[in-house]
Amino acid sequence: MVSRAAALEDPLRHRTVVRPVELVGVGVHTGEPCRVRILPRQLPGLLLRARDGQPVELGLAAVESTERSTCVAGVMTVEHLLAALWVAGVTAAELVVEGGEIPAMDGSALPFWSAIRRVGTQPLEAERPLLEVTEPLWVRDGGRLCAALPCPGLRVTYVVRLRDRPAQAVDLEVDEQTFERELAPARTWGYADEAEDLWDRGLALGASESNTLVLEGGAYRNRPRYEDEPARHKAVDLLGDLALLGAQLRAHVVAVAAGHELHLALARALAGQSGSDGRCR
Ligand SMILES: [Zn+2]
Known part of the structure; x- marks a missing residue:
């Protein structure tokens, strides 16, 4: 089992899964079977x-593209799996992928989280680096923003x-309990009228109402798991991108209307800062 107590006793060790675990499904972008x-x-x-x-x-250097999902070393949509691994403290594992994409499962991080919890994790001898933000830093693109502020935890x-409905915000301290309850179940979402454009570009070929929350005319077409599910899912995407830092992060990360590109720009700024001017350690 993933143990909060163990993690607290031993917060700065790399951890790995106790046993192998496998997830099989369809890629939300390729529409093809993958594992x-x-x-x-x-x-x-x-x-x-x-x-x-x-x-x-x-790691950050292995990112190849960020169009609608994060693609690393030829594998699309790594972010939900990486978010689950990172929050579970798993920073040592081998991921063997067939089919060029991580399976969409139900569109959320919950199936990955549940699978990791089912097999459990254990610490290695090796220490896990800590990235602690001691001064604010941020990246922005017009009205979009990603910032990291000092904070004792994450x-x-x-x-x-959102189009046709009020903006949403989620704000929480991230630990195993809050991730499982408040974030992991939040699914991928998209606008109904964007689907055709995505299909024309060869994206979202595996998207369906079984793995995507669909927004249409200011309403949800299928039933949401939370009223603010889109905001919660974006927080999962952010965690999945920050996971590429490989370190444990102590920061309050604030994102406004951001996306994978800005998440990764912040991660690169954090990584660069940690080695350059000593404001992170
Ligand atoms: Zn996502």
Whole structure:
């Protein structure tokens, strides 16, 4: 089991899964069958095996594109799996992917979270780096913003602007309990009238109402799990992108109308800062 007590006793150790776990489904973008196996690893780092089986160390440098999902080493839509791994403290594992995409499952991080909890995690000897924000830093693009402020733990505030309905905001301290209850179940979402445009671009081919919350004319077409499910899901995407830091993060991360590109820009700023001017440690 993922143990909060164990994590508190031993907060700065890399952790791995106790046993292998496998998830099988359809890629939300490719529409094709795909599979991911999460295997225990005794060395720090997440190792991704896809394509020709050559291992790629997961990290910010391995990101290839951010169009509608984060694509790393030829594998699309890594962010929900990475969010679940990161919050569970799993920073040592081998991820073996078939089909070029992580399965969408129900569109949320919950199936990954539940699978990791089912097999449990255990610490390695190796220490996990801590990234502690001691002065505010931010990245912005017009009215979009991603900021990291000093905070004793990990807190996320996410504001999402929606068409035809009021903006939504989620704000919470992230730990295993709040992630499981408040964030992990929140699904991928999209606007009904954007689907055709995405299909024309070869995206969202596996999207359906079984894995996507659909917004249409200011209302939800299928039943939401939370009234503010879009904001909660964006917070999951943010955590999945920050997971590429590999470190434990102490910060209050504030995102306004952001997306994968801005999440990753903040992560790069955090990573760069940690080595350059000493404001993070
Ligand atoms: Zn997502």
